[in-house]
Amino acid sequence: MDLSKYQESFLTYLQEQDFNREPFNLYAxxxxxxxxxxxxxxxxxxxxxxxxxxxxxxxxxxxxxAVETFHNFTLVHDDIMDEAPLRRGQKTVHEKWDTNTxxxxxxxxxxxxxxxxxxxxxxxxxxxxxxxxxxxxxVCDGQQLDVDFETRNNVSINEYIKMISLKTSxxxxxxxxMGAIVAEAEEEQANYLYDFGLNLGIAFQLQDDYLDTxxxxxxxxxxxxxxxxxNKKTYLYLKALEVAKKEDQExxxxxxxxxxxxxxxxxxxxxxxxxxxxxxxxxxxxxKHYTEKSFEFLTVLNISENAKKSLQEFGENLMFRKV
Numbered sequence: 544m545d546l547s548k549y550q551e552s553f554l555t556y557l558q559e560q561d562f563n564r565e566p567f568n569l570y571a572x573x574x575x576x577x578x579x580x581x582x583x584x585x586x587x588x589x590x591x592x593x594x595x596x597x598x599x600x601x602x603x604x605x606x607x608x609a610v611e612t613f614h615n616f617t618l619v620h621d622d623i624m625d626e627a628p629l630r631r632g633q634k635t636v637h638e639k640w641d642t643n644t645x646x647x648x649x650x651x652x653x654x655x656x657x658x659x660x661x662x663x664x665x666x667x668x669x670x671x672x673x674x675x676x677x678x679x680x681x682v683c684d685g686q687q688l689d690v691d692f693e694t695r696n697n698v699s700i701n702e703y704i705k706m707i708s709l710k711t712s713x714x715x716x717x718x719x720x721m722g723a724i725v726a727e728a729e730e731e732q733a734n735y736l737y738d739f740g741l742n743l744g745i746a747f748q749l750q751d752d753y754l755d756t757x758x759x760x761x762x763x764x765x766x767x768x769x770x771x772x773x774n775k776k777t778y779l780y781l782k783a784l785e786v787a788k789k790e791d792q793e794x795x796x797x798x799x800x801x802x803x804x805x806x807x808x809x810x811x812x813x814x815x816x817x818x819x820x821x822x823x824x825x826x827x828x829x830x831k832h833y834t835e836k837s838f839e840f841l842t843v844l845n846i847s848e849n850a851k852k853s854l855q856e857f858g859e860n861l862m863f864r865k866v
Contacts, residue, residue, distance in 0.1 A: 544853035549590040549600065550583060556604045557611075572636045572648035573655070576615045579631045584747070584861075585718040586611040591857075592722025592736055595850045603725040606671060609659035610718045613675070616652035617682055619645050624690065625773055629766050653679070663725070670724045678717040685710025692776040696796065700781050704745065711751075712744025735840050742837035743858050749830045750864060752777040756814055757823055759865060768810035774799045778829065779822050780813075787820045834862045 562574035586607035593603035621627075622635040623645050629635060637645035660671045688706040692698045719740040723733035755770045756779060770777050780799065784792055795816060798809050817823065837858055841851045 544591065544594075544850065544857075546587065546857075549587045549594075552601065553583060553586050553590065553604065553607055553611075556608060560608070568640065568644060569648055569651055572619070572640055572644055573612075573652055575639065576619055576630070576636055576652075577612065579633055581615075581631055582864075583611065585614050585714060588715065588718040588740065589722040589725075591854070592719045593726045594722075595726075595846050596723055596728040596732070597726035599726070600722075603722050605659040605662035606721045606725050607718075609656045609671075609675070610714070610721060612652050612659070613656040613679065614714060616649045616656065617686070619649040619652070621686065623649075624686075625769070627766065627769060667724060667727070671721055674717055674720060674724070678713050681709045681713045685713075689775070693774050695776070698776045698781060700778065700785070703776060703778055703781055707748040708741065708745055711748040712741050715744030715747060716740035729845075732845060735843050739837045739840040739844075739854070742833050742840070743861065746830045746833035746837065746858070747861050749778055749826060749833065750862065752779060753823065753826045753830070754865070756817065768806065768814070771798075771810050771813045772802075772806045774802070779817055779826055782825050783817055783820050783822050786822075786825075787816065791816045791820065830862055834858050 557577065560577075562570045562577075564570050589603050589607040589610055590600040593606075594600035618630060619636045622630055623637045623642055627635050628638055635645075636648060640648075657672070657675070660668050660675070663671060685706050685708070688702075689710055692703070692706065716737040717740075720733050720737040723736050728736075752770065755777070756768060758767060760767045766772075770779075776799075780795065783795055787795070794812065798813055801809070803809055838855055841854055844851065
């Protein structure tokens with residue numbers, strides 16, 4: 544499984560898309576966000592899945608770019624809601640243009656994503672569109688829960704896992720399943736691959752949460768401490784509330800009830816509390832748990848042992864990533 548092959552093919556296909564059209568201020572932000580880079584995790588998973596079941600990954604390129612376009616649409620709107628200044632180390636769309644442009648260009652990206660499914664025959668198109676619609680709505684459900692949690696003081700860890708499952712991991716699962724659909728794999732096999740991706744996606748988001756506080760700002764590409772600034776009830780915060788002594792609990796609740804102009808002291812204090820309560824290790828342990836849970840679904844896939852090994856290595860690399 545040559546990941547560079549998938550990435551090069553996807554990037555070539557992406558470059559062939561023509562967003563140089565009128566009105567310029569609608570499509571320029573689309574081109575901007577899609578060209579910013581990123582891990583390209585989801586489209587590569589779509590190509591991998593198609594290759595595993597058909598050895599013809601090229602035919603999954605339209606589905607792959609649909610997934611990537613939708614994912615970036617969610618980022619544009621997410622950044623607006625979070626008032627985030629940076630995305631992948633560069634200005635967010637609403638900062639480079641303005642909020643109204645970000646909203647409208649994001650809307651256009653959602654529609655563009657659907658259009659890529661028109662490259663497939665009706666039966667495949669219907670399956671892709673049905674999965675995509677279900678996933679897109681689940682992502683919105685997850686985003687709303689994320690917003691709701693900011694003003695709630697009784698969020699449980701189970702609720703948080705459900706939220707990130709909807710907001711993040713369903714799209715990872717769907718990316719894999721779309722590749723299997725394009726390859727016309729058996730539905731049961733496509734569903735096993737989806738479950739592999741679902742659990743891997745939870746691990747991926749937990750790692751993202753970890754890096755948001757403990758990552759390297761030069762490699763992470765986003766503002767370190769952004770979740771703390773926005774009072775996001777991540778696993779790090781919820782686990783700290785569960786295991787910390789009363790004094791630390793009260794400090795956390797106090798800091799997460801405020802939005803400050805200068806957040807440097809808040810980030811320092813909260814990060815210190817996390818470290819004192821062994822939160823980095825506890826988070827890494829949970830990341831490992833969901834990564835290993837995802838690997839259980841590889842055992843029931845009717846694919847080569849080499850393909851299973853490659854998927855496992857892919858998951859392990861995500862678990863130890865720094866970006």
